[in-house]
Amino acid sequence: MDFIRQSEVIQWEDGEYKTIKENSVDDEYTYLFIDYLPPRKFSTYPKDLEDFAVGYCLGEGLIKDYSDIESIKLDGTNVLVSTKLSHDPEEDLEQEGIVQERKGNCEHACVCRLLEYQGVNSDSAGGIRSELKTIEPIESDLTIDATQIIKDIENLTAEAKIWQKTGGVHVAQLKYEDNVIIREDVSRHVAVDKVIGAAAIEGYDFSKCYISYSGRMPADMLIKVIRVGIPIIFSNSAPASSGIDVARAGNITMVGFVRQNRFTIYTAPERVNLEK
Known part of the structure; x- marks a missing residue:
């Protein structure tokens, strides 16, 4: 069950309007x-x-x-x-x-x-x-290629099925070696909780995992990720200054504004292979 509700709405565009059916998340x-x-x-x-x-x-x-x-x-x-x-x-x-x-x-x-x-x-x-x-700083030798960051955000968007239908959810993606877990939720925090939980149930080694997701990166999100020992997180959105401080203290690689062919690395850049 997709928990999607369809409503009859009025859409206005350039002075013209019409009645259409629109999907929304049934949260x-x-x-x-x-x-x-x-x-x-x-x-x-x-x-x-x-x-x-x-x-x-x-x-x-x-x-x-x-x-x-x-x-x-x-x-x-x-x-x-x-x-x-x-x-x-x-x-x-x-x-x-x-x-x-x-x-x-x-x-x-x-x-x-x-x-x-x-x-x-x-x-x-x-x-x-x-x-x-x-919270102890993370020690992990996990690295990721710069081009892979772009590919992962593209995959995140492509696999966000509920977002594509409604535009009303966040999506999180956790990768471990060749394994990918994707979950969606109206809350960006819950979406990340879901992929962490699914990975824990599968017994993944968090020190070799990384997360990409849609949404800002404030302190509370970074602490959540650092607590379980995940060394890399990136998003198509912006960090908060509190998130940067926590990422630096926890030695986590935080990348923001991943858009098309660009991104910004805020902390621990040594885990990103910039030449690839």
Whole structure:
């Protein structure tokens, strides 16, 4: 099922208008229930949700490896994840740096945190910005040819089937040797979570993988990728300055504005073979 809805709309162009049928993404709310943590809410393109759950847990540092997950159950768009680490709300509050008292303030803090989680998305849930200091720089000898970067973005566009039909999703692509994983979602973060999760399930060596995707590259996206040990990321869009800082700190190669026959390398250029 493609989760695409067709609507009758009016199209205006150069003073003329007509009624046509237009496709749009039928996005839905997805809730992640991870151990005993408060639920996390996301607006998603509701396919490949198991991949998303695995990738999210890895990118947020909630697990170290796919083997840390005991079970994943789908109930509609609700995803129930059980891990060997049995995370609880108090641990989550500590990760966020929330100071709480054991008496009256504790209950208040828990309630406020629950309300906050009911409205957050993958780029802000889990305290990833506050955990930057815990991320070790990536050591990887993976390299990529300059011409391959262009080819990969072209393939990304060619394989973005839902985007081609609707224009309403982001697409992410993960490559490992001769293997390619492509996932789409209304959220660029969830799209990347999905390819990371799918790669983890397949047992790929992340130090030999790289990601290309559509969308900006802010700090939270880079931290997600660095956490799992992927050394190269590139996009047809722009980086944020926070993303550049994180990419430099994590020794990740970040390439932006990949368009036709050009791109811009922001960090760790040694992984790009510029002569090819």
